[in-house]
């Protein structure tokens with residue numbers, strides 16, 4: 001039974017880990033234990049007595065509360081901050097009862113305010129098989145006057161005391177996303193957030209906490225990720241009592257939510273977990289989680305072509321057919337037309353909002369191109385940017401009030417565009433109708449959903465103007481969710497000028513994300529390496545483009561993109577016969593291993609910055625096949641070796657790689673290092689197969 005009621009509270013056990021909570025004398029919820037599953041039930045400790053220190057640091061201040069509210073002598077960052085109608089601004093929640101439902105994998109604890117009709121349900125849901133716990137809260141107003149929520153985070157959690165911790169998180173900017181940071185947690189409060197209305201290029205709503213000695217393959221690590229695509233915040237407080245408390249949720253900056261009488265607010269879920277096999281172990285749990293979210297978890301992603309980098313906005317029937325002809329020859333399976341196809345769109349200055357084919361470029365609509373693409377044996381995909389509008393568009397001329405704005409302020413454009421106010425139900429309905437028409441009138445298998453700026457002048461004329469950030473994201477989810485449900489076969493991609501909205505929340509709607517507009521392979525290697533710490537490779541779209549072509553061979557560029565869902569975005573009309581033949585071979589090789597890459601387990605190797613090496617390998621779900629990639633990005637160092645061992649194979653089975661001339665057991669591959677002495681921009685791909693059957697796929 002994964003949820004155990006013991007004399008001290010509740011123990012939540014997953015396959016390998018446990019999380020124990022209990023009630024304080026004040027009937028607040030606090031953490032008893034978080035770590036590996038313990039052998040005996042009475043191993044789980046009771047809630048320790050948290051003695052106060054001084055009148056300034058009472059017991060309330062030092063207790064590891066699970067959902068602290070602003071009240072009394074706590075003076076810690078609360079998860080919940082309210083204002084009641086009479087001006088009272090603190091919240092005293094007392095435990096009422098616990099409910100265990102859903103075949104005993106969900107524990108819901110009810111807390112009521114001592115005086116006001118405010119009720120909070122704190123929910124824990126076990127994803128026991130993948131060692132992850134989902135946490136969220138539902139806040140209800142049972143009275144007859146509104147209550148204002150000024151912060152309504154999803155959860156707080158605490159790292160076991162007596163440890164030194166580093167926080168691993170991901171920062172970036174446009175064209176430079178997914179930089180990994182690993183820093184000791186300083187005393188005080190570290191805040192990561194987005195105030196942009198999206199999860200953003202700049203910080204990512206997930207973090208791992210590890211000891212300084214934790215590596216890819218060894219040591220403990222605690223992790224958390226938020227299922228939300230709007231403005232968010234994470235607060236990590238390293239206290240003067242040498243404890244670490246972390247909370248996360250919808251950003252409370254410029255946030256307020258007017259909880260009407262009878263209404264409820266459900267905070268987005270945070271998923272937390274513990275792993276003791278190094279960062280790798282945490283990644284595999286996070287991958288399993290993301291795989292559960294995407295709309296088409298089992299489907300192998302087709303190899304796509306997209307001409308954006310070759311043509312920019314200059315698309316029309318004839319030129320797109322030309323690209324499609326060559327793409328089909330190369331073995332591409334999905335032909336995607338990017339920006340530039342719709343009414344008035346010849347640059348980024350006009351057209352957004354008018355989602356019908358430009359009559360000059362596509363006089364007979366999209367059908368002739370789609371028919372051509374399908375006759376070549378490919379599926380057809382299309383780019384859209386539904387949340388945006390150019391002032392120079394029919395939509396804006398008809399509905400200038402639909403764009404986010406303050407009536408007294410100028411409207412700030414970015415890339416010549418404004419943001420539609422998706423908080424408005426009429427805007428949502430318009431988008432649902434318009435895009436439904438586009439998808440029903442045309443045979444479209446794939447949609448790339450872009451978003452090329454962040455929210456400004458977030459005006460809203462509802463009773464609580466600051467609700468707009470939250471309502472916008474709810475509106476986005478409603479539009480996208482309705483389309484996903486109406487057109488269940490469509491594969492969706494989330495793009496926001498590269499990786500500006502690549503989060504767990506969006507992966508419930510999108511099967512894959514666009515990592516960055518930077519496709520230069522040596523920049524992509526670290527970005528992909530870091531992205532794969534959190535998300536699985538079938539969600540990672542990776543194109544071979546012309547960036548880096550002067551220095552890097554085609555094989556190197558392809559190998560980098562073959563570590564995710566392969567696409568081609570180069571100007572293939574300029575490739576000569578030899579390049580086309582090489583690309584055809586590499587695409588065929590990818591198709592032979594994509595089930596290993598996309599659906600398998602990823603094992604990252606520690607990069608070697610001195611030699612410029614990166615390596616990773618993928619082990620198929622049945623552990624019978626493995627694809628190993630090794631890269632040497634340019635490095636000024638002279639020749640420098642790199643050693644790789646292949647973990648994750650069945651220990652007893654024998655695996656062979658003909659190109660290496662090696663056959664040995666899974667244990668042998670894990671312990672006998674392979675030595676690589678690569679030249680700059682040289683890469684290798686080897687396929688290991690269990691029980692050699694005469695059919696190696698070696699390249």
Ligand code: DGJ
Nearest residue numbers: 308338339495497498517
């Ligand atoms: C930004 C995306 O990241 C690019 O791939 C491309 O789709 C452009 N937008 C189109 O405007």
